[in-house]
Amino acid sequence: MRLSPPQTTVQPMKLAIASGKGGTGKTTLAVALAQACLSPVHLLDCDVEEPNSHLFLTPHFSKKQPVTVAVPQIDETLCSHCGQCADFCQFNAIVALPKQTMIFSELCHSCGGCIRICPTNALTETDKPVGTIERGQCDHITLVKGTLDVGQAMSPPVIRAVKKQHDPKYLTIIDCPPGTSCPMITAVRDADFVLLVTEPTPFGLHDLTLAVETLRQLKLPFGVILNRCDIGDQGVVNYCHQESITIMLQIPDARQVAVAYSRGKGLLDALPDLKPQLQRLLNTISQSQQGGQI
Amino acid sequence: MKEIVIISGKGGTGKTSITAAFAALANKEAVLADCDVDAADMHLLLAPTARHTHPFYSGHRAEIVAANCSQCGKCVPLCRFDAITSGPDIKIIPSACEGCGVCVHECPQNAITFNEQRCGEWYQSDTRFGSLVHARLDIGAENSGKLVSLVRKEARNLALAEQRELILVDGPPGIGCPVIASITGADVVCIITEPTCSGQHDLQRLLALTKHFEIPTFLTVNKWDINPEMTATIQQEALKQGVKLLGTIPYDSEVTAAQVAAQTVVERGDNSAALAITVAWNNLYKHLKLINTTP
Numbered sequence: 167m168r169l170s171p172p173q174t175t176v177q178p179m180k181l182a183i184a185s186g187k188g189g190t191g192k193t194t195l196a197v198a199l200a201q202a203c204l205s206p207v208h209l210l211d212c213d214v215e216e217p218n219s220h221l222f223l224t225p226h227f228s229k230k231q232p233v234t235v236a237v238p239q240i241d242e243t244l245c246s247h248c249g250q251c252a253d254f255c256q257f258n259a260i261v262a263l264p265k266q267t268m269i270f271s272e273l274c275h276s277c278g279g280c281i282r283i284c285p286t287n288a289l290t291e292t293d294k295p296v297g298t299i300e301r302g303q304c305d306h307i308t309l310v311k312g313t314l315d316v317g318q319a320m321s322p323p324v325i326r327a328v329k330k331q332h333d334p335k336y337l338t339i340i341d342c343p344p345g346t347s348c349p350m351i352t353a354v355r356d357a358d359f360v361l362l363v364t365e366p367t368p369f370g371l372h373d374l375t376l377a378v379e380t381l382r383q384l385k386l387p388f389g390v391i392l393n394r395c396d397i398g399d400q401g402v403v404n405y406c407h408q409e410s411i412t413i414m415l416q417i418p419d420a421r422q423v424a425v426a427y428s429r430g431k432g433l434l435d436a437l438p439d440l441k442p443q444l445q446r447l448l449n450t451i452s453q454s455q456q457g458g459q460i
Numbered sequence: 461m462k463e464i465v466i467i468s469g470k471g472g473t474g475k476t477s478i479t480a481a482f483a484a485l486a487n488k489e490a491v492l493a494d495c496d497v498d499a500a501d502m503h504l505l506l507a508p509t510a511r512h513t514h515p516f517y518s519g520h521r522a523e524i525v526a527a528n529c530s531q532c533g534k535c536v537p538l539c540r541f542d543a544i545t546s547g548p549d550i551k552i553i554p555s556a557c558e559g560c561g562v563c564v565h566e567c568p569q570n571a572i573t574f575n576e577q578r579c580g581e582w583y584q585s586d587t588r589f590g591s592l593v594h595a596r597l598d599i600g601a602e603n604s605g606k607l608v609s610l611v612r613k614e615a616r617n618l619a620l621a622e623q624r625e626l627i628l629v630d631g632p633p634g635i636g637c638p639v640i641a642s643i644t645g646a647d648v649v650c651i652i653t654e655p656t657c658s659g660q661h662d663l664q665r666l667l668a669l670t671k672h673f674e675i676p677t678f679l680t681v682n683k684w685d686i687n688p689e690m691t692a693t694i695q696q697e698a699l700k701q702g703v704k705l706l707g708t709i710p711y712d713s714e715v716t717a718a719q720v721a722a723q724t725v726v727e728r729g730d731n732s733a734a735l736a737i738t739v740a741w742n743n744l745y746k747h748l749k750l751i752n753t754t755p
């Protein structure tokens with residue numbers, strides 16, 4: 167594919183794509199935005215419990231590296247069974263019995279506190295794998311994908327590892343996990359702008375209000391994208407109007423989108439006309455970053 | 461008593477709509493629980509009236525009392541979560557604090573307080589289909605896994621008190637902490653997926669999880685007619701892994717219409733989705749009778 171030179175430069179920035187509710191088309195939009203972009207772009211798949219961006223891109227993954235967290239391990243011969251580590255641990259990851267001290271590493275948050283506190287130096291840190299990150303290339307898109315190992319509970323360490331791959335030279339699109347709890351917050355925290363993808367249904371509206379409250383608390387600028395804009399009711403539109411939230415783009419509910427999606431084809435395959443709109447969207451956000459108004 | 465947990469991996473597969481329809485079909489035999497505490501939506505269809513509201517406390521948050529802080533900076537590098545800002549004014553970013561207590565313990569001036577966090581609320585409610593235990597996690601709060609466990613425990617207590625045979629749980633999305641909290645120790649898991657590449661991909665991860673916890677697993681494919689070939693592939697793969705099939709549900713705009721009308725789709729009379737969901741429920745119900753009851 168030959169790239170035509172960009173008409174307007176999209177400034178390097180971190181653009182997070184999030185949604186309160188899952189299944190609103192967040193990933194397809196993140197991928198389509200990356201595809202529509204005229205210059206090299208980085209796509210960070212931070213939805214590490216269900217990373218799906220690569221399904222629409224078929225990148226060639228060249229590098230795979232493990233993500234590890236530091237958890238304590240015990241040298242029983244040094245342990246005096248004083249129980250201080252278990253008392254300290256806020257996450258109940260250590261149980262101290264009179265004759266044995268047990269560590270439940272899947273509950274450990276890797277704070278390092280127990281190691282500092284142990285009076286006999288019986289605890290040391292060891293690396294435990296919790297997931298992987300992979301890096302791949304697909305045309306002008308560099309994809310970084312994080313995957314949480316099955317059976318692991320905590321996704322934020324993997325999300326943080328994906329985000330460490332951020333390169334400030336490029337426009338970076340972050341596909342965030344759904345919801346409004348720790349994984350979503352870890353992913354959006356330091357974004358320059360957040361796009362909230364929703365659909366015009368009561369579920370969509372309810373989850374959008376939660377996501378909006380979250381972003382307001384984090385003091386992040388954001389706009390809304392209304393997907394499948396012709397189903398459901400007027401609730402989301404009315405809410406955005408009341409709250410002075412900009413609906414930056416509306417995407418129609420076309421059967422060809424659902425069918426294309428089911429085959430692993432992207433939004434732009436089904437709706438090629440969307441491409442210039444997405445480019446304009448990127449430009450608008452980019453300008454707002456330089457002091458412009460949305 | 462049997463506890464059925466309904467999960468989907470990826471969002472948007474119709475999990476909550478189908479769980480609510482199951483609730484209607486359970487004919488008041490079940491206690492309902494909404495464990496999708498991060499984005500609880502079931503109440504929008506069930507219109508619960510809360511009998512009891514309880515605060516949910518979980519974990520602690522550190523806070524520097526400026527008057528006592530000497531700005532020595534010792535706490536900054538000790539925080540593994542980058543929650544303490546260095547620079548002229550040392551502060552803790554509340555949303556980044558994991559509540560580990562390291563800074564509290566190490567501060568030479570004892571300038572850091574460590575208060576218990578109110579993280580949300582949980583409710584016991586009445587609905588037209590029986591009792592519902594549900595919850596709301598405060599904005600940006602952590603520990604949704606703990607709240608999920610609490611909702612399940614309370615639903616179980618209620619089922620015992622009301623002598624109900626079933627607990628029907630709307631589970632959270634994903635495969636991480638809240639999902640693990642919602643399925644450990646459950647009697648059966650029912651997965652609602654859709655015939656898409658993403659649905660298929662996530663299903664593999666979910667099946668690995670239910671296998672890991674050795675929970676009998678059932679599957680229904682929603683919106684099967686979007687891609688009949690893939691529906692067939694998904695079902696064959698699932699069968700090979702020992703999953704029982706409950707049938708498929710067609711794409712039907714009545715599902716969204718029901719949501720807009722704050723109803724379950726089976727309350728809207730005959731429509732293709734309602735019929736298929738009824739068949740799936742009857743299949744599940746038949747299988748449940750064959751599974752040994754947990755004490």
Ligand code: SF4
Nearest residue numbers: 255274275277278280
């Ligand atoms: S490192 Fe922190 S969370 Fe992990 S076991 Fe030690 S005290 Fe607990």
Ligand code: SF4
Nearest residue numbers: 245246248249251284
């Ligand atoms: S603090 Fe150290 S010595 Fe005390 S119980 Fe824990 S590991 Fe053993």
Ligand code: SF4
Nearest residue numbers: 529530532533535567
């Ligand atoms: S360690 Fe205590 S006194 Fe020192 S900067 Fe931190 S809060 Fe202030």
Ligand code: SF4
Nearest residue numbers: 539557558560561563
């Ligand atoms: S309690 Fe732990 S996470 Fe919170 S600020 Fe202190 S060291 Fe950081």
